[in-house]
Amino acid sequence: MSAYTLDAQQEMLADSARNYLSRRATPKHDATQADRQSNEAARWAQMADLGWLALPMSEAFGGLGGSMADICALAEELGRGLVNEPYIASAVLAGMLLADVAPQSVRNDWLPALADGSRRLALAAWEPGARSDWTEVNTRATQDGADWRLDGNKVLVLGGTGADGLLVSAKISGSSDFALFLLPAGGPGQRWVAQILFDGQGAAELTMQAATGATLLYRGEPSAVLGHLEVALDRATLAHCADTVGAMARAFALTREYLGTRSQFGKPIAANQVVQHRLVDLFVEIEEARSLMRMTASLYADTGIDKIAAQRRHVAATKAFVAQVARHVWEESVQLHGAIGMTQEYDVGAYVKRLALAVNLYGDATFHLERVACSSLDSSAIRALKVEEKVTANHHKETTSAPSS
Known part of the structure; x- marks a missing residue:
């Protein structure tokens, strides 16, 4: 099975999620914070019933023991469906970090509750x-x-x-x-x-x-604690990339459909060759982003000695590329739709907002390109030096600012 395609189980997971989410309307902002929390709690319970919350958890704690490729297959559909519930932030980021670092007693108490949806975590x-x-x-x-x-x-x-x-x-x-x-x-x-x-x-x-x-x-030591945080954030960043790919694909589909039905000068806008070239460019970029994301997810099945360094480097490169493509997709979606693409009432406007936020969430392209550079130039030494410099600087600031007795 190629790293760029889903296996049979992942296809079934994605299809079931797509079918379920297709019956939900594109989310709008709830009128009040109470409305938001009530609706979110109901949808979170539905996610638990579907087994999505159990996917990142180990089978030993009532989970399904899903791989990063499985999680990304689901996250792509969540992005396509514009799911606003914090699946990635809670189940993938915080939940998997707790499983990494918590004592056995805490894991026994919390992980089954995270898997069945009765509790939620945040980082x-x-x-x-x-x-x-x-x-x-x-x-x-x-x-x-x-x-x-x-x-x-x-x-x-x-x-x-x-x-x-x-x-x-x-x-x-x-x-x-x-x-x-x-x-x-x-x-x-x-x-x-x-x-x-x-x-x-x-x-x-x-x-x-x-x-x-x-x-x-x-x-x-700071490097050890921050290292655990980095591993957890890389998993969440990759899942976020999958979510963004799903949102990009849906924004592209809405844009192509609009251009095929909207006419100017007696013919569909999509018949214009320049417009066709712009659509092709978007399609190719989205497919490249999807392939890069899935290839990076496949690295999490690796058991090599340098797997964490490889995962870090590929996640950073993936996020940098996905952020750039997301910006291009939302800009072109607005440009090709015209003013209607910015409205709250039209579906593509919600995807434009999702992609505009995705450019910076979990780090923008510049932040992750710097991580790629560090990973390529003796990353462990550079990262350890940066952490020690910050600890020393903070300690010096605290001691010099302390009042004398």
Whole structure:
């Protein structure tokens, strides 16, 4: 089976998802936050019934043990159907990270609940001013006896408003170590600001002031903790690329259909040779993006010694290319539709918003091209040096700004 095609099971998964989602209307913004949360909870339960939430989870915890290729096959259909529920942010990003780093007791408690949809997780990793860089960690964890207290700010917590728990990255007070914590959502010391992103997806900003109730999942050197975060974010980024490919394909189909039915000067716009060339260019770019995404997903079945480095490099290259194609697709969709392509009422407008956000979500092309360069030039040494420079700079800033006694 080629890395660029789906196998029989993946075809069935994609077909069933496409059939189900075709019966749902293109999502519009809900009137109120309460409407949004109510509708999202109902659709999340439907995802659980379909087995989608169990796909990334191990069979040992009630999951289906799906591969990254399986997840991407589903994510492509979610993008085609403009699903706004945080499947990638919760099930793929946060859920699989918890499975990577949590103690056995926490996994036994949380993973079956994630698989059946009775609980949801979100990752709180990005901080103000850091943009896509998860290595900027200023949130502080202070141990108080057997308990931990968290202080800091997190932004772009995807799916955070409906989550039951949060995975929070922080640095340990009085130590150079970093850590990952499981924090119950809505507990003492937390202040939430709910957000709706440009395309209707939900996110939140989180401020923690002596937030309590956190469980320590993993502690270690900054490079080790950030390495786990990077692996998790690469999986989510790849699934996001699949979602974007699905949205691009649907936006292209709507544009081609419009040009075939809209007439000017007595003939369809699509009969114009220049327009045909532009459509062909879009089609080829989308197919290239799909092939690159599926090839990268196939690398996750590799067991070679350098598989993580290869996955990192290919995910970064895939996201950089997909971001560039997504920008071209939404620009051409608007240009070829005219003003109607920008309206809320016309379906292609929703895809334009999805693709405009996708260009920057999980890192833009420039961010990931830099990662490709680092991965090609002794990535481990460069990345370790960057982390140590940030830790040293932060420590120096803290010591010089501390008041004298």
